[in-house]
Amino acid sequence: MLRGEETRRTVLRRAVEIASVEGLDALSIGRLATDLGLSKSGVFAGFGSKEELQLATIRAARRIFSDAVLDPIAAEPPGLRKLRLLCESWLAYSRARIFPGGCFFYEVNAEYDARPGPLRDALAANWREWHATVLGLLAGARDTGELRADADLEDIAFTLIAVLENANPQALLFDDHTPYERAHRAALRRLRADAADPDTPALRAD
Amino acid sequence: MLRGEETRRTVLRRAVEIASVEGLDALSIGRLATDLGLSKSGVFAGFGSKEELQLATIRAARRIFSDAVLDPIAAEPPGLRKLRLLCESWLAYSRARIFPGGCFFYEVNAEYDARPGPLRDALAANWREWHATVLGLLAGARDTGELRADADLEDIAFTLIAVLENANPQALLFDDHTPYERAHRAALRRLRADAADPDTPALRAD
DNA sequence: GGGATATTAGCACGATCGTTCGTGCTTTTT
DNA sequence: AAAAAGCACGAACGATCGTGCTAATATCCC
Numbered sequence: 001m002l003r004g005e006e007t008r009r010t011v012l013r014r015a016v017e018i019a020s021v022e023g024l025d026a027l028s029i030g031r032l033a034t035d036l037g038l039s040k041s042g043v044f045a046g047f048g049s050k051e052e053l054q055l056a057t058i059r060a061a062r063r064i065f066s067d068a069v070l071d072p073i074a075a076e077p078p079g080l081r082k083l084r085l086l087c088e089s090w091l092a093y094s095r096a097r098i099f100p101g102g103c104f105f106y107e108v109n110a111e112y113d114a115r116p117g118p119l120r121d122a123l124a125a126n127w128r129e130w131h132a133t134v135l136g137l138l139a140g141a142r143d144t145g146e147l148r149a150d151a152d153l154e155d156i157a158f159t160l161i162a163v164l165e166n167a168n169p170q171a172l173l174f175d176d177h178t179p180y181e182r183a184h185r186a187a188l189r190r191l192r193a194d195a196a197d198p199d200t201p202a203l204r205a206d
Numbered sequence: 207m208l209r210g211e212e213t214r215r216t217v218l219r220r221a222v223e224i225a226s227v228e229g230l231d232a233l234s235i236g237r238l239a240t241d242l243g244l245s246k247s248g249v250f251a252g253f254g255s256k257e258e259l260q261l262a263t264i265r266a267a268r269r270i271f272s273d274a275v276l277d278p279i280a281a282e283p284p285g286l287r288k289l290r291l292l293c294e295s296w297l298a299y300s301r302a303r304i305f306p307g308g309c310f311f312y313e314v315n316a317e318y319d320a321r322p323g324p325l326r327d328a329l330a331a332n333w334r335e336w337h338a339t340v341l342g343l344l345a346g347a348r349d350t351g352e353l354r355a356d357a358d359l360e361d362i363a364f365t366l367i368a369v370l371e372n373a374n375p376q377a378l379l380f381d382d383h384t385p386y387e388r389a390h391r392a393a394l395r396r397l398r399a400d401a402a403d404p405d406t407p408a409l410r411a412d
Numbered sequence: 413g414g415g416a417t418a419t420t421a422g423c424a425c426g427a428t429c430g431t432t433c434g435t436g437c438t439t440t441t442t
Numbered sequence: 443a444a445a446a447a448g449c450a451c452g453a454a455c456g457a458t459c460g461t462g463c464t465a466a467t468a469t470c471c472c
Contacts, residue, residue: 003418003419003420003468003469004418004419004420007419007420020320021320021321022231022317022321023229023231023317025228025229025231025232026231028458028459028460029459029460029461030458030459030460031458038420038421039420039421039422040421040422040460040461041420041421041422041423041461041462041463042419042420042421043420044460044461044462045419045420046419046420049460049461050459050460050461100320101319101320102319102320106316107316107317107320109316109375109379110312110313110315110316110317110375111228111229111313111316111317113307113308113374113375113378113379114226114227114306114307114308114313114378115227115228120379123379124379124380127376127379154388155388155391155392158369158372158376158385158388158389158392159365159368159369159388159392161372162365162368162369162371162372162373162389162392163364163365163368163369165368165372166364166367166368166371166372167368168319169315169316169319170333170364172319172320173315173319173326173329173330173333174330179364182360182361182364182365183364183368185361186361186364186365186368189399193395193399209438209439209448209449209450210448210449210450213449213450234428234429234430235429235430235431236428236429236430237428244450244451245450245451245452246430246431246451246452247431247432247433247450247451247452247453248449248450248451249450250430250431250432251449251450251451252449252450255430255431256429256430256431413472414471414472415470415471415472416469416470416471416472417468417469417470417471418467418468418469418470419466419467419468419469420465420466420467420468421464421465421466421467422463422464422465422466423462423463423464423465424461424462424463425460425461425462425463426459426460426461427458427459427460428457428458428459428460429456429457429458429459430455430456430457431454431455431456432453432454432455433452433453433454433455434451434452434453435450435451435452436449436450436451436452437448437449437450437451438447438448438449438450439446439447439448439449440445440446440447440448441444441445441446441447442443442444442445442446
């Protein structure tokens with residue numbers, strides 16, 4: 001019986017839109033039902049509780065994010081180029097309003113980062129995953145010898161994520177796309193700062 | 207007749223706490239009333255509408271932010287040192303949980319950056335003000351000759367704000383303070399990158 | 413096709429939302 | 443001392459919230 005799964009998908013498609021703009025708290029069963037021409041109980045039945053609906057919304061958003069940002073660069077071999085492509089991919093994702101509220105996770109992380117519970121746990125897990133991805137690409141670029149062997153990859157990841165994420169609210173708040181260009185320049189600059197000398201052996205000692 | 211103003215302050219003191227953790231949407235008249243032992247209508251009367259309560263909450267938060275971050279460095283003369291003190295002041299403000307939810311503005315900007323209306327307008331105005339402050343200090347440090355005359359101050363401001371703000375959600379999400387240290391290092395590094403040569407004349411041509 | 417099953421609709425519940433209204437109490441002004 | 447103003451209160455409103463029930467309706471298996 002697949003009709004149920006189909007309905008869940010329909011609901012979640014709308015749910016991620018709403019949550020990316022107004023947050024997970026603004027998700028309401030009744031609103032989703034009227035928006036989609038369903039009954040309240042029909043929407044409710046598909047999830048069993050509001051919290052489960054919110055968790056499912058986070059999972060759905062994770063998939064969309066992964067498709068939009070990670071998939072396009074999956075085939076790229078490790079190295080600095082892959083890292084730069086990731087940054088561009090992320091900026092394009094925020095810029096293209098894949099979620100109408102910009103980056104879904106920027107919105108909901110701010111909403112729940114100070115509220116313990118299953119939702120914050122789920123968001124923390126997603127952040128860790130995203131952070132590990134960036135870190136992995138940085139390690140890749142170090143292993144190819146394009147980044148200095150003694151570079152602090154955690155610090156670089158922190159700055160990269162920071163400048164990318166920060167482009168989002170500024171672009172949304174002012175309906176202005178120049179923050180994306182600043183973020184791009186800032187990311188490239190940070191990578192350049194720890195780039196290895198071109199004639200340094202690939203795996204030099206620290 | 208000052209009793210009214212006193213009540214408003216009491217309400218707003220609680221309102222900024224709630225909003226910094228759960229957002230401006232989570233402010234509810236009834237909740238504030240029961241939290242403070244007041245009547246719903248009494249709280250309501252002091253503001254006239256929920257939106258006015260939210261706007262007043264933003265104004266109250268702006269004052270608290272200004273007292274915590276800007277006042278301590280007000281007497282400092284322009285220059286790189288003042289800029290570094292600002293970064294430290296900001297990080298201390300987030301770290302000390304002046305607002306229990308970390309940075310009030312990180313939370314509410316994310317909440318309203320994609321929702322046109324008076325609240326977003328008010329938040330945009332606050333952002334502009336904060337941004338202008340950072341830019342002003344950068345210009346000060348350039349005028350003292352400590353920053354290169356051709357440095358892109360807008361880009362530097364973008365990165366500084368990004369690394370500071372980004373420490374906030376990460377520290378909150380993981381109950382971990384090391385992001386503050388990363389942010390500090392990242393900010394200093396960015397300033398160092400455009401520092402002028404020590405023997406360069408104060409106002410060199412571009 | 414009929415019977416089992418999975419899925420949606422309809423309706424009601426207690427709670428809470430923002431808001432309005434009328435009333436008393438305090439304090440200031442006259 | 444009388445009059446006015448400021449302020450908070452309690453009660454009530456229509457709406458919406460999340461969540462249970464029960465009944466109707468699709469869909470699948472035999």
